[in-house]
Amino acid sequence: MKHIPIAKPSIGPEEIRAVTRVLKSGQLSLGPVHKEFETRFAKYIGAKHACTVSSGTAGLHLAMIAAGIGAGDEVITSPFSFVASSNSILFVGAKPVFVDIDPVSYNLDPAKVEKAVTKKTKAILVVHIFGQSTDMGPIMKIARKHKLKVIEDACESIGASYKGKRVGTFGESAVFAFYPNKQMTTGEGGMVVTQADRVQALMKSLSNQGRNADMQWLDHVRLGYNYRMDEMSAALGIEQLKKLDRFIAERRRIASWYERAFAKHAGLVQVPLTAPGNTHTYFVYVVQLLHPNVKRDEIIARLKKEGIGSKTYLPSIHLFRFYREQFGFRRGDFPISEQISDRALALPIFVGLKKTDVARVVDTLIRLLKTYDA
Ligand SMILES: *Cc1c(COP(=O)(O)O)cnc(C)c1O
Helix, strand or coil, X not given: CCCECCCXXXXXXXXXXXXXXXXXXXXXXXXXXXXXXXHHHHHHHCCCEEEEECCHXXXXXXXXXXXXXXXXXEEEECXXXXXXXXXXXXXXXXXXXXXXXXXXXXXXXXXXXXXXXCCCEEEEEEECCCCCCCCHHHHHHHHHHHCCEEEEECCCCCCCEECCEECCCCCCXXXXXXXXXXXXXXXXXXXXXXXXHHHHHHHHHHCECCECCCCCCCCECCCCCECCCCHHHHHHHHHHHHHHHHHHHHHHHHHHHHHHHHHHHCCCEECCCCCCCEECCCCCEEEEECCCCCXXXXXXXXXXXXXXXXXXXXXXXXXXXXXXXXXXXXXXXXXHHHHHHHHEEEECCCCCCCHHHHHHHHHHHHHHHHCCCC
């Protein structure tokens, strides 16, 4: 029986050739390739600038610094995210202020955002989770009204659009990530995009040891980091970016197979929904297990025995132990996020997954779920 993993990168001969070319060139860092990746990426997103970084997490850290966020500041963000988004607020000594999510998109609920604004609020860190945008119209309105910066964690939603506009073009800066399970990969890696010359200059300096704008080798003008992306990763990124629209189309096709296969089982499984105005790029395919007696950990173990990868995705950040201890969060603080977390099950989705694989995943899951009915 063939094993179906939950995620898998799609690497072809083009990627292997491009990385090999860099290896043979002798210039493995700070060469022309990452610059070409930045130019192509900015164009794809529709942003003025792009800056390669060593990971999405590194990009989020720099986005916080560039926004001038520091000790004593509050940043409003989503508890339903990968931990790195909220951690980036902690990296600069600020306080994450979580507000609950919209039950359709699983992203920040704008109505709750406005209520959470205080005198200390400096920014809103929106997270476009799973492959679709936050409701950016009202978010931008709140930000303008209260003079808040907006930063986008777009690490899971490359290529997604909101009312015809790509994610990554709304905030002061936006961060993308290229870990191997994302829609495109560079191994480890990330990208920060911005419309602002000031932010781009800061990104370039902060990611490269705080060097001066003219990159004089030993002129360090501020506290910086080594968050650079190497040239091999950038070469991989260029080839993946060329294929990205095809990759996204394939993910959407796989999602439509799942949706059709689950349609007969509406009482057992809720498929992901797309909020009005959004196009979804399916970083993951997460269903909600609706039957109250179902033991999710058992389901995951039983799926694994049948050769199918699955995962709880995502746990709510406020319930991680160090967040509870540092900020006093408790179960019940963000009930929608918690309910989605408790029922969520991520199923395999990757370029190359076959229609017959999807049928096997759905048939197996439904068979297992029905064993709980009695
Ligand atoms: C993947 C991801 C990140 C971090 O990306 P890394 O490249 O793994 O550091 C940040 N936020 C979200 C929501 C993510 O899914």
